Amino acid sequence: MSVLQTASSLIGKVKYSFGSSSITSAGGTGDCSSFTQYVFKQNGVSLPRTAEGQYKSAKGILVDRSKLQAGDLVFFKGTYKSGISHVGIYAGNGKFIHNSSSGGTKVSDLNSNYYKQHWAGAKRIIGANAGSLTANLDGVVKGLKGHVKYDYSHKNSFKTTDTDITVDCGGFVSYILQKLGVKITTTSLTGLLNSSEGVEVKNKNDLQAGDVIFYNDVGRKGLSHVNIYLGNGKVAESTRSANGFKITNLKGYYDKHIYKIKRFNINTDSLTDITDNISDGISNAGSGFLNIFKEIGANILVGVLIIVLICLAFYLLFKSFD
Numbered sequence: 001m002s003v004l005q006t007a008s009s010l011i012g013k014v015k016y017s018f019g020s021s022s023i024t025s026a027g028g029t030g031d032c033s034s035f036t037q038y039v040f041k042q043n044g045v046s047l048p049r050t051a052e053g054q055y056k057s058a059k060g061i062l063v064d065r066s067k068l069q070a071g072d073l074v075f076f077k078g079t080y081k082s083g084i085s086h087v088g089i090y091a092g093n094g095k096f097i098h099n100s101s102s103g104g105t106k107v108s109d110l111n112s113n114y115y116k117q118h119w120a121g122a123k124r125i126i127g128a129n130a131g132s133l134t135a136n137l138d139g140v141v142k143g144l145k146g147h148v149k150y151d152y153s154h155k156n157s158f159k160t161t162d163t164d165i166t167v168d169c170g171g172f173v174s175y176i177l178q179k180l181g182v183k184i185t186t187t188s189l190t191g192l193l194n195s196s197e198g199v200e201v202k203n204k205n206d207l208q209a210g211d212v213i214f215y216n217d218v219g220r221k222g223l224s225h226v227n228i229y230l231g232n233g234k235v236a237e238s239t240r241s242a243n244g245f246k247i248t249n250l251k252g253y254y255d256k257h258i259y260k261i262k263r264f265n266i267n268t269d270s271l272t273d274i275t276d277n278i279s280d281g282i283s284n285a286g287s288g289f290l291n292i293f294k295e296i297g298a299n300i301l302v303g304v305l306i307i308v309l310i311c312l313a314f315y316l317l318f319k320s321f322d
Contacts, residue, residue: 002043002071003039003070003089004070004089004092006039006042006043007035007039007089007091007097007105008097009025010023010025010027010035010097010105011105011106011107012104012105012106013027013028013104013105014028014029014030014035014099014105015027015028015029015104016029016030016031016099016100016101016103016104017029018031018101019031020034021034021037021038021049023035023038031099031101032086032088032098032099032100033048033049033051033053033054033087034049034099035098035099035105036051036054036073036089036098037049037054039089040125045059045125047125051084051085051086051087052083052084054073054075054087054123055073055084055087055120055121057123057125059125059126060073060123060124060125060126061123061124061126061199061200062121062122062123063124063199064122065119065121065122067196068090068122069090069092070091071089071090071125072089072090072123072125073087073088073089073090073122073123073124073125074087074088074089074090074096074110074121074122075087075120075121075123076088076115076118076119076120077118077120078118079118080101084120086098086118088108090110090122091107094109094110094111095107095108095109095110096108096110124263126201126202126206126263136180137176137180137209137210137228137230138209138230140176140179140180141176141228141230141236144165144176144236144245145245146245147163147164147165147245148164148165148167148172148238148244148245149164149165149166149167149243149244150168150238150239150240150242150244151166151167151168151171151238152168152240154168154170154171154188156168156171156174156188158171158175160175160178160179166244167187167238167244168189168238169189169225169226169227169237169238169239170187170189170190170191170192170226171187171188171238172227172236172237172238172244172245173192173212173226173227173228173237174187174191174192175187176236177228180210182197182264183197184197184264189214189223189224190223192212192214192226192262193214193223193226193260193262195262195264198212198262198263198264199262199263200260200261200262200263201261201262201263202261204255204258207229208229208231208263209229209230210228210229210263211229211261211262211263212226212227212228212229212262212263212264213226213227213228213229213235213254213258213261214226214258214260214261214262215254215257215258215259216257217257218254218257223259225237225239227254229250229261230247233250233251234247234248234249234250235247235248235249235254
């Protein structure tokens with residue numbers, strides 16, 4: 001499960017009760033902050049109990065509204081008291097999931113006038129699986145085995161539809177990120193490092209699958225190499241010595257040369273599937289009712305015709321006696 005999956009699985013199931021924190025996978029009761037606390041706890045991170053406490057938590061990185069990614073916490077102020085008073089989880093496509101006093105756990109529009117007026121900020125919680133990048137990482141990386149050549153010229157000219165690629169270390173990581181849906185145009189080592197699309201992970205103990213790791217003094221002085229973390233102490237990379245593709249251990253040589261770590265999450269429309277399913281459910285229900293009414297209408301029509309025919313038969317019968 002991921003933050004987004006856990007949150008979306010509770011839509012329509014959790015009833016709002018101020019101060020309550022009795023939430024389970026089946027639903028229960030809670031308020032806005034006990035909802036987010038529960039969701040993140042299921043994904044490996046313990047958060048403070050209140051919205052204000054979560055906003056001030058050292059576990060998160062403040063992010064600009066324009067850089068929101070699925071799984072980020074979104075905060076609001078002045079909703080029922082001054083200061084930070086409400087929290088939800090961004091789900092992509094301008095929507096967020098929250099436990100609201102008006103309807104329990106539901107999906108709301110972040111760009112509505114009400115939430116625009118009460119906007120306070122957003123935080124990205126390091127150490128939690130937001131669920132927007134890593135789901136297909138293993139498949140993409142393993143699919144590259146035997147299809148990568150190292151690029152001595154550093155041109156990195158490729159399309160994500162290409163099966164065979166010729167890349168350097170930066171191009172290799174960029175290809176994987178783009179294949180996973182990250183909206184990034186740079187293909188160079190320094191471009192990835194300086195890209196505004198990612199956020200820095202300051203503690204290597206917080207590494208997650210999909211994180212991009214930059215190194216100093218690997219093969220040459222200064223910033224010199226980049227690869228992508230696969231989880232379980234493994235990294236994937238393109239190197240000259242491996243003829244383009246290699247999965248190797250992070251610990252040992254590499255972890256001594258780590259310069260920076262960045263996390264690139266998809267600015268996803270993941271909620272589209274959720275809202276589509278909800279819409280489909282409503283639509284199907286409507287169609288069901290329509291079909292029922294059609295069937296009932298058809299049956300009534302047949303019944304009326306039978307009655308008319310019976311009446312006509314009796315009329316003709318009596319007419320014949322006359």
